[in-house]
Amino acid sequence: MTATEKDSKISQSEIQLKDPYIAVWLAWLVPGLGHLYQGRKTKAMIYAICILGLFFFGAILASGKCGLARCVYISMKPGAGGDMRYYYFAQVWVGVPAFPAIIQYIHDPTGENPLWNGLMAPPLRVSPSLRGYSENDNSIDNIRKKLNRRFELGTLMTTMAGLLNIFAIFDALSGPVNEEETERRRKEKLKKKRMKRRAKRQKDDAAEEI
Amino acid sequence: MEPLAFLRCLDCLYAIPLIFATSFVYAASRNENTQNLVYYALRMSATLGFFMVLTFVVMMILF
Incomplete structure (x- = not known):
């Protein structure tokens, strides 16, 4: 057996997960950190590059004169003139990189005095009659106008990055999905079902004969 | 294909x-x-890419 074949036969129990709960927290805070803690360096690198790379690429796409990373923000104001930003519930799974949005929301939920050049700040709340009135204000209409499709692309990428980190978190908690084991269980279940059906048919046939 | 339409197609590279x-x-x-x-x-990337291209071509033909 070659080294590669041997490695591929690593069972889930042989993977050193250390304390999985600490790993989960670390994996949520910074993608890949939980795996680094468990000593799974290659995986840590893959998760960090893919998830953080995607998140920052999306954040850069949605940056411009109106501020930095304007596609990641918290806004919980439903109705006219408001903006309910459900995307943040997915984006927050990326961990620390999405935290400035929380700080900005706590600092000023109206978006009038944002910190750090508007990094992840909520858009300026304006009354419905004034929406898009001034071209210089950072209302959601103006941000969308200035960034154009880059706003949507940034939103998509940062949201995807957050959702992908959920995979990484589960991987840190219980190791990789054992596909062979899952397939074996599925086949066993199917076999049992078939046997049950056959037994029922035989029983019915016997009853008919009687 | 118009130049502008071609430029919009380049947006697919973001995928x-x-x-x-x-x-x-x-x-x-x-x-x-x-x-x-x-x-x-x-x-998996090849499979995803193939289905995305297929969907794109079908949509281009239809619309």
Whole structure:
């Protein structure tokens, strides 16, 4: 057996997960950190590059004169003139990189005095009659106008990055999905079902004969 | 094809980082061995890319 074949036969129990709960927290805070803690360096690198790379690429796409990373923000104001930003519930799974949005929301939920050049700040709340009135204000209409499709692309990428980190978190908690084991269980279940059906048919046939 | 329409088609290139990130993260959640992981991820990227191109072509023909 070659080294590669041997490695591929690593069972889930042989993977050193250390304390999985600490790993989960670390994996949520910074993608890949939980795996680094468990000593799974290659995986840590893959998760960090893919998830953080995607998140920052999306954040850069949605940056411009109106501020930095304007596609990641918290806004919980439903109705006219408001903006309910459900995307943040997915984006927050990326961990620390999405935290400035929380700080900005706590600092000023109206978006009038944002910190750090508007990094992840909520858009300026304006009354419905004034929406898009001034071209210089950072209302959601103006941000969308200035960034154009880059706003949507940034939103998509940062949201995807957050959702992908959920995979990484589960991987840190219980190791990789054992596909062979899952397939074996599925086949066993199917076999049992078939046997049950056959037994029922035989029983019915016997009853008919009687 | 008009030049502007061609430029809009270039927007599809934004899908590349998405496809690769999704494939590699999904593959990493299913494999521990690096060689298997990379093979699984590349195969998945090819599948995703193929279906995206197919959908794109169908939509171009239809609309």
